[in-house]
Amino acid sequence: MPDDRRMHRSSALSCLCGLLLSGAAAAQGAADRPSARPCEAAVSEDAIAAISARGELLLASGRTIRLLDMRLPADDAASGRALAWLRSLAGRPVTVAAPAGAADRWNRTAAHVALIDETPPLDVAGRLVDEGLGVVDAGGGRALCRPELLAREARARAGRVGHWAGEEHTPVAVRDLARLQTLVGRFALVEGVVRSVGERRERTYLNFGPDWKTDMTVTIPKRTWAAMQERGLSAAALKGRRVRARGVLEEWQGVAVEVTAADMLEVLGQEVGRP
Numbered sequence: 455m456p457d458d459r460r461m462h463r464s465s466a467l468s469c470l471c472g473l474l475l476s477g478a479a480a481a482q483g484a485a486d487r488p489s490a491r492p493c494e495a496a497v498s499e500d501a502i503a504a505i506s507a508r509g510e511l512l513l514a515s516g517r518t519i520r521l522l523d524m525r526l527p528a529d530d531a532a533s534g535r536a537l538a539w540l541r542s543l544a545g546r547p548v549t550v551a552a553p554a555g556a557a558d559r560w561n562r563t564a565a566h567v568a569l570i571d572e573t574p575p576l577d578v579a580g581r582l583v584d585e586g587l588g589v590v591d592a593g594g595g596r597a598l599c600r601p602e603l604l605a606r607e608a609r610a611r612a613g614r615v616g617h618w619a620g621e622e623h624t625p626v627a628v629r630d631l632a633r634l635q636t637l638v639g640r641f642a643l644v645e646g647v648v649r650s651v652g653e654r655r656e657r658t659y660l661n662f663g664p665d666w667k668t669d670m671t672v673t674i675p676k677r678t679w680a681a682m683q684e685r686g687l688s689a690a691a692l693k694g695r696r697v698r699a700r701g702v703l704e705e706w707q708g709v710a711v712e713v714t715a716a717d718m719l720e721v722l723g724q725e726v727g728r729p
Contacts, residue, residue, distance in 0.1 A: 493599035495551035499570070502548055505540045509533070510562060511548075511578075519550060521579045522564040523598050524588040527617035528640050535616065536587035543578070547571055553599060564593070566600070583607050586616020591641065591700065592715035597681070601717055625698060628662040628670040634709040644670065644711055645698045645722070651689035653679075660692065660699075668708040672699045672719070681716040696722040 501514040511519040552565035568575040582588030611618040628646030652659040658679045663669030698720040701711040
């Protein structure tokens with residue numbers, strides 16, 4: 455048994471380090487990119503003591519962990535299933551990989567977590583995303599450490615599992631202003647064709663209709679826009695492209711969503727029909 459436990463721990467450590475390092479390379483694209491935030495992580499062992507009402511992992515060491523690169527769905531059914539599964543993990547040993555600077559003002563540490571006693575080690579966030587019980591969210595303006603989670607979420611959406619089973623939770627078309635209004639204050643995915651791009655000193659605006667005062671708008675802070683430009687997403691490159699933006703919707707000149715990390719805007723392709 456001692457050898458088995460050491461093997462599990464070694465496998466879990468290798469798994470988490472590999473995930474984070476590959477994610478860091480994908481997020482940065484180049485080692486010298488000045489605006490990219492590192493995803494290299496300090497990895498430690500711990501155990502899950504309990505789960506908070508918001509899905510945070512309370513560890514035996516006293517740390518509070520928020521799963522990095524995802525959030526629980528907004529709908530009660532899916533979030534309830536996610537919480538039930540997370541609570542079933544109480545008492546299980548884990549490895550915790552926390553990138554530098556991942557703690558927030560509530561002293562929660564954002565980290566990737568894997569169960570040591572599974573072979574191979576079970577990626578907690580990945581399982582939730584695969585089952586449609588987790589939604590990818592960079593959070594805090596940082597790049598995704600594991601951008602492959604976007605593809606895993608896309609497979610869950612295509613399979614209409616978990617949160618994505620209900621039509622009301624699928625990505626919202628920018629033309630559906632009535633539905634967008636009902637989602638103000640909530641995290642959502644929004645899709646449409648960029649009609650025009652307004653670059654200003656402090657932020658950039660992606661407009662999806664003829665009247666920017668009433669139509670859907672994506673706002674991008676200066677720092678995030680710089681990171682997008684480093685990836686080749688200029689105003690000219692985005693105009694006429696179908697994109698998917700994710701974030702918390704707000705009521706501003708119609709409805710708007712602020713994209714605070716480059717990974718939170720996906721370019722889906724050229725315009726096909728109307729947005």
